[in-house]
Amino acid sequence: GLTVAQVRADWDTARLAGLVEVHGDSARSGWRLRAWDRDDSAVLRGWVALFDAWSLASPEPSDREHADIAEVVSAMPQLLSFLQLSAGPVPVEQLLDLLRQRVTELRTERCEVPYGPAPDPVAPSGGGLRAVDPAAPVVLPEPADAVTLAPLLDWALGALAAVGALTYGEGQATLTPLGSWAVWVKLEQICVAAQSPAGNIEVAAEDMLRGCAQLRPNAARAEYRAWLAARPVGGAVTELLEAARGEDALLRGLAFEALRVVGAPAEPEVRAAAEEAGLRPYALLWLAEQEGVDPEDAHEVLTREEATWLWVDTAAAVADHGEAPLLVRHLESAVQPTVPALLDEVRAVGHPRTVQVLVALAAAHPDPALARAVRRAAFQVHTGG
Incomplete structure (x- = not known):
């Protein structure tokens, strides 16, 4: 009984929420659909993804400039915050006035005075004024016009209503409980990002992980949360996995600790990473924990060979960044x-750092006979024997 347009709208909604994924000319269930019946947080995150994509949920007005539409989309977070603070119906006229003010502010922020050759500074006794070239044009922003913005506000409120973020009608708009919750989540993310304790929020994943290497676990997790809150989750997961593919084994382990903070949204990429030999043990442990296996028992999902590869990789991290006694104690963790x-x-496992790990272990171990055996094994690997 649905029209073609309704079917298309529902299909697009399912895609935006992450319930289905389209690859070329084929489709498959998204990770959220697979987690739907067992994970309430996956349902909420699916709705937040739809909320984030509200401007895609309804067709843009075809008779408006893309620049005007982009300004309204950029201004809507402020309007949503106002709606949440109001905690009830807000007249559309009031929202239109707020939108007009915000769009004017955005235009003012973009407005730039062209720079020619730097004029000589003037330093009168009153302070640091600088001479201005009278020939340089001053660009003034065009104030936003309420008549022009009214249809765009109508489109934006209708699109947000279509995804369930607000109710819209009879000249007023009201956030739904879901909409209010989503705005609160976004504000919380901004606050978390602003409280980056070690100041790594602006840097790339690899530098952030290096900055967390010396932190205690709780402090490192706080830093991961702040770094993640400042980025779209998909790009952050990709960046963390790219850091994990590098040569530094310590960063590999830390990257998967950060991915534990991400949680279920990282599942598709981590599952794909499990096909890479260098990441497979870490990815399998991560997936096991996501499926509810106790972290202390998660190692049981690894084969003997995978566990040995992980032992060597962890030993490489200890050899590069730890102290000799830690490397000796690492022997006790072998299967x-x-x-x-x-x-x-x-x-036999073929880890690229095997020789360096064995040489470091031989140098650190206090038992001369064991150290000789380890050194001999390093020589045999080095010579291919």
Whole structure:
């Protein structure tokens, strides 16, 4: 009984919410649809994704300039915050006046005075005034016009109503409980981002992880949350996995700690990363924990070879960034019951840092006989024996 337009609208809504994914000319269920029945937070995150994409949920007015539409989209967060603070119906006329003010502010912020050759500074006794070239044109912003903005506000409020963020009619708009919650979440993210304790919020993932390397676990998680709050989740996950693919094993482990803070939205990319040999053990542990396995038991999902590869990778991180006693204690975490068995399987696993790890372990271990055996194993790997 649906029209073609209704079917298309529902399909687009499902895509925006992450329930379906389209790849070329085929479609498949999105991770949120797979998690729908067991994870209430996935449902809420799916709705937030739809809320974030409100401007795509309804066709843009075809008779308006794209620049005008972009200004209204940029101004809407302020209007939504006002609606939330009002905690009730707000007349559209009041929203239109607020929109006009905000669009005028945006135009003023973009307005620039062209710079020619720098004039000589003038330093009168009163302060740091500078001479201005009288020939340089001063660009004044065009004030926003309420008549022009009214149809665009109508479109924006209608689009937000279409995704369930507000109710709109009889000359007023009111945030729904979902809409109020979403605005609160966005404001909370801004506050979290502003409280980056170690000041790594502006840097790339690799630099952020390096900055967190010396922090205690709770402080590092706070830093991960702040860094993530300042970025779209998809790009942040991609950036973290790219850092994990580097040569520094410590960053690999920290990247997956940060991905634990991301949670379920990272699942599709982490699942894909499980196909890469260098990331597979970390990805499998992450996925097991997401599926509810106790972190202490999660290692049981790894094969013996994967566990050995992870042991070498972790040892590489300790060798590069830790102290010798830590490397010696790392022996106790191996799944093999004896050192000869560990050496046999380490030689076979083919980790690119095997030689360096074994040499560092031989130099650190206080038992001369064990150190000789480890050094011999390093030599055999180095020579291909």
